[in-house]
Amino acid sequence: MPDYTPFEMIAYTGSRVLEDEKIVFVGTGLPIIASMHAQLTHAPGLSMIFESGPLSPVLEMGMPLSVGDTRACRKACYLKGLSAVFELTQRGYSDYAFIGGAQIDMYGNVCSTFEGGTYNTPQTRFPGSGGAGAMAANCEKSIIIMALEKRRFTEKVEFLTSIGFGDGSADYREKAGVTGAGPYRVITNQALFGFDDKTRRMVLLEVLPGKKAKDIQDMVSFDLLISPDLKEMAEPTAEDLRLLREVCDPDGYFLNRKVK
Amino acid sequence: MKKTASSKIKKVSNLKYDRKTAEEPFEWWGPSPDEARRTMSNKAKGMRDKRMPLKEAVGRYVRDGINIGIGGFVNTRVPVAIVHEIIRHGARDLTLSFQSNSICAELLAGAMILDPDRVCIRRVELAWWGYEVIGIAPLLRYLTSNGMIRLDDYTNYGMSARFKAAAMGIPFVPTRDHGGSDMELVNRGRMVECPFTGKNVYLVPACHPDLGIVHVTAADIYGNSRIFGAHCTCPEIAMAAAHTIVTTERIIPNENIRTYPNLTEIPYATVDALVEQPYGAYPGASYGYYWFDMDHIKMFRGICDEFRKTGKKDALKKYFDEYIFGCETYDDFLAKLGYKKLRELRDMDGGQPIILS
Numbered sequence: 001m002p003d004y005t006p007f008e009m010i011a012y013t014g015s016r017v018l019e020d021e022k023i024v025f026v027g028t029g030l031p032i033i034a035s036m037h038a039q040l041t042h043a044p045g046l047s048m049i050f051e052s053g054p055l056s057p058v059l060e061m062g063m064p065l066s067v068g069d070t071r072a073c074r075k076a077c078y079l080k081g082l083s084a085v086f087e088l089t090q091r092g093y094s095d096y097a098f099i100g101g102a103q104i105d106m107y108g109n110v111c112s113t114f115e116g117g118t119y120n121t122p123q124t125r126f127p128g129s130g131g132a133g134a135m136a137a138n139c140e141k142s143i144i145i146m147a148l149e150k151r152r153f154t155e156k157v158e159f160l161t162s163i164g165f166g167d168g169s170a171d172y173r174e175k176a177g178v179t180g181a182g183p184y185r186v187i188t189n190q191a192l193f194g195f196d197d198k199t200r201r202m203v204l205l206e207v208l209p210g211k212k213a214k215d216i217q218d219m220v221s222f223d224l225l226i227s228p229d230l231k232e233m234a235e236p237t238a239e240d241l242r243l244l245r246e247v248c249d250p251d252g253y254f255l256n257r258k259v260k
Numbered sequence: 261m262k263k264t265a266s267s268k269i270k271k272v273s274n275l276k277y278d279r280k281t282a283e284e285p286f287e288w289w290g291p292s293p294d295e296a297r298r299t300m301s302n303k304a305k306g307m308r309d310k311r312m313p314l315k316e317a318v319g320r321y322v323r324d325g326i327n328i329g330i331g332g333f334v335n336t337r338v339p340v341a342i343v344h345e346i347i348r349h350g351a352r353d354l355t356l357s358f359q360s361n362s363i364c365a366e367l368l369a370g371a372m373i374l375d376p377d378r379v380c381i382r383r384v385e386l387a388w389w390g391y392e393v394i395g396i397a398p399l400l401r402y403l404t405s406n407g408m409i410r411l412d413d414y415t416n417y418g419m420s421a422r423f424k425a426a427a428m429g430i431p432f433v434p435t436r437d438h439g440g441s442d443m444e445l446v447n448r449g450r451m452v453e454c455p456f457t458g459k460n461v462y463l464v465p466a467c468h469p470d471l472g473i474v475h476v477t478a479a480d481i482y483g484n485s486r487i488f489g490a491h492c493t494c495p496e497i498a499m500a501a502a503h504t505i506v507t508t509e510r511i512i513p514n515e516n517i518r519t520y521p522n523l524t525e526i527p528y529a530t531v532d533a534l535v536e537q538p539y540g541a542y543p544g545a546s547y548g549y550y551w552f553d554m555d556h557i558k559m560f561r562g563i564c565d566e567f568r569k570t571g572k573k574d575a576l577k578k579y580f581d582e583y584i585f586g587c588e589t590y591d592d593f594l595a596k597l598g599y600k601k602l603r604e605l606r607d608m609d610g611g612q613p614i615i616l617s
Contacts, residue, residue: 028392051416052333053490061610065554066334066392067360070547070612073489081491082333082359083424086417090436109272113413117405119277119446125404125411127390127397129443130360133415137437160273160442167271176267176440177451177460254393 002238006189007255009208010145011037011244012236013187014098017143021045022095023055025085025139027131028067029254031098032059036248037240049094051131053081063253067131086131089138090179097139097180099132103157104146106202106222108164108183108195110136111157119159129161136162137176141184148188153220165200191216192233193224201225206233265451265460267440275442281410282446286465289355289385289412290327291502293431296468299502303529307482307514310506310534314590317505317533318345321471327355327385329423329469329501333492334392335362335544335552339473341507341537341590346473347371348584352380357467359419359493360388362397363544363557366564369399371584372408373567374577383410385467387419391561398565413443414464420493422467426500431466438462472501475540476526477548478616479508483531484517484524488614489547495525505533507540509549512616523615539594539602548614550605556597 004012007030014034018024020043026032032048036059039046047056052068054076064072073079088094101110112132116123136142142162146152164183166172173182182200186193192206203225204216209232217224236244249255291299322328328346332338343364356365365386371379381403389400403409414422415437425433438444439451439462449464474494479485485506487494498504506526511534517524540546543553543560563575587593594602 050490052336052492065552066336066545068333068490069336070489070545070551070609073547074612079490081495082416082420082493083496084491086420089417105273107272111273113442114404117276119275119442120281120410121407122404124396125401127360127400128386128388128411128413129415129418129441130388130390131416133387133441133443134417134437137415137439137441156272156274158274160269160275160440163437163440166440167268169268172268172440175460176269176444177436177462178439179436 002241004236004241005255008236008241008244009189010187011255012240013192013233014143015041016234017185018043018046018096023047023049023093024096024098025049025089025094025135026098028064030145032064033244033248033254037243040243040247049085051082051085053085054079063249063251086134089134094139095141097135097142098145099135099142099162100145101132101162102126103152103154104144104186105154105157107166107168107200108144108186108202109157109160109166110144110162110164111159112161113159115158132162136164137178138180140180142180142182143184144186146186146188148190148219150219150221153222155222165195168200196225203227204230206231208233209235265453267444267451267460269440269442269444273442275445277446286448289383290470291468293466293468296426296502297429305529307528309481310483310531311481312533312535314341314345314507314535314537317535318342318349321503321505321532322346322349322351324352326351326470327357329472329497330356330358330361330364331472331474331492331494331497332541332544333490334360335557336490337475337492337541337546338364338544339475339507339540340364340542340544341540342473342505343367344584344590344593347379350378354381355383355385356381357385357469359416362391363560365389366397366399369403370564370576370580373399374573374580381409383412385412385419387414387416394558394561398561398568402568413447414438418449418464419467420496422464423493423496423500426466426468427496432463434461434463436461467500469497469501470503472497472504474498474504475507475546477614478510478512479506479534480512480514480517481534482514482528483526483534484514484528485526485531486523487525489612491525498526498530503532504530506531507535507537509538509540509546510616511536516617537590540590542594548612549609551608553601553605
């Protein structure tokens with residue numbers, strides 16, 4: 001098996017999760033790479049939408065460096081602004097969201113607002129929701145990319161920025177007034193997680209080859225459900241890596257970054 | 261404000277927050293919808309030549325205590341030239357409003373740190389303030405951890421919807437997000453039961469800036485503006501604001517506007533002052549004209565982070581003295597960068613198609 005970096009594994013896994021003939025709401029970096037790889041392989045009918053305005057652009061000018069920057073508008077089919085993109089999302093056009101954050105809990109709630117201190121005087125204030133809160137609420141399915149660390153996979157998040165399944169109750173999202181079905185997958189470089197239909201708790205679905213369920217549980221602060229059908233994460237082939245490295249992110253701007 | 265209808269949010273996170281602040285009675289952080297409406301009704305709507313030097317525009321519309329709505333998105337087509345002029349002019353007790361911003365907000369924060377008697381931010385209505393892949397915004401981090409500003413958090417859609425409601429002339433708009441997040445507890449929107457479906461829906465109040473500042477692709481002398489590339493939330497911010505200053509890369513004849521009126525995103529009556537300022541969004545990007553200057557953005561952020569870590573203001577002061585206070589106009593600033601840099605950024609745009617005719 002050829003050598004791959006942690007970020008390449010995340011991008012490849014993200015690509016595997018996406019389906020053909022869908023619209024995926026992306027942010028900068030790994031989500032775009034994953035989506036491009038999917039378009040080049042099993043999902044040629046997949047379209048990207050960016051929150052600044054463009055739907056279905058052709059990313060032929062190199063990697064966008066900023067969410068919905070001028071490169072992300074290249075050869076779009078439809079190009080307006082933020083209001084239009086989020087209105088389409090509320091209406092039901094956005095099948096997947098890729099979101100990230102600093103912390104996640106067992107119900108897929110994500111924090112990207114602050115860490116330490118209080119909301120009014122935070123120790124470290126993060127940028128804030130940005131699009132993530134809206135995407136988690138109204139894209140049909142959320143795919144969360146997160147670094148696999150105990151302090152990130154936490155019992156309770158410090159600020160609930162992007163809604164998952166809330167407190168896990170069956171009517172949490174309905175009472176919240178949101179339209180999307182909720183968190184679908186959590187992708188890390190060592191494990192792929194889903195969510196249990198009945199309890200809405202995070203379930204370990206796949207592990208990096210060579211890892212066991214216990215290895216992953218040791219990196220998580222809450223009790224994981226383990227899939228009875230636990231398998232190994234598929235590894236990118238030489239051709240997948242060629243696509244990722246030469247076509248999707250040829251400057252290595254995102255795939256070569258060190259795992260934080 | 262006290263919330264009545266609600267999701268089940270209280271049971272989910274570890275959130276620690278000041279309830280008194282979160283539940284204070286609602287007040288408009290700028291003109292109320294009625295005041296904004298009156299300002300618009302009272303404006304002369306003739307086709308007047310809106311051109312004036314940026315210094316004059318800022319002198320007319322920037323005062324202490326106003327709410328400034330900042331256009332663009334992160335560092336795409338952001339009104340940096342206008343922000344430089346606002347810093348030179350000075351403005352205290354400001355409310356800033358935007359969906360996602362980066363260098364404009366950090367520049368104003370830097371000015372506040374260097375001299376709060378010249379520029380001072382009191383509070384911000386926002387969805388996001390950062391540098392994306394480059395890192396956290398150091399001055400946001402500094403101001404918030406020292407309790408120096410107040411934030412009102414929404415999603416990017418929430419803030420866009422707030423400007424849109426204001427532009428529509430209505431006092432609020434319902435959204436399908438914020439509910440079930442901690443924003444429901446701390447921000448100034450509220451959950452209500454929809455009278456038609458009986459289900460919860462989250463209302464966000466209109467956001468009327470006193471002054472909207474936006475940078476556009478092209479405009480005629482009356483202010484009719486075209487925006488190519490992402491619109492971001494610029495038309496809404498311009499039309500929500502009581503007054504609007506527009507900088508444009510290019511001035512085009514009114515004849516061109518009238519040939520293809522569908523391409524007008526901001527109508528003349530919205531615009532109070534118009535300034536032709538090429539590279540007006542630098543170091544941000546402007547579709548059809550130039551790419552980001554990532555080196556300059558990283559350099560500025562590095563200076564701010566240095567201050568955050570050491571408390572020493574020397575490098576920060578040097579930046580502002582050289583690029584803002586040491587310049588009469590934005591053209592003076594651009595001249596310091598040199599033709600080759602501007603040419604390089606122009607080439608990196610790759611000639612994105614825009615229509616000026």
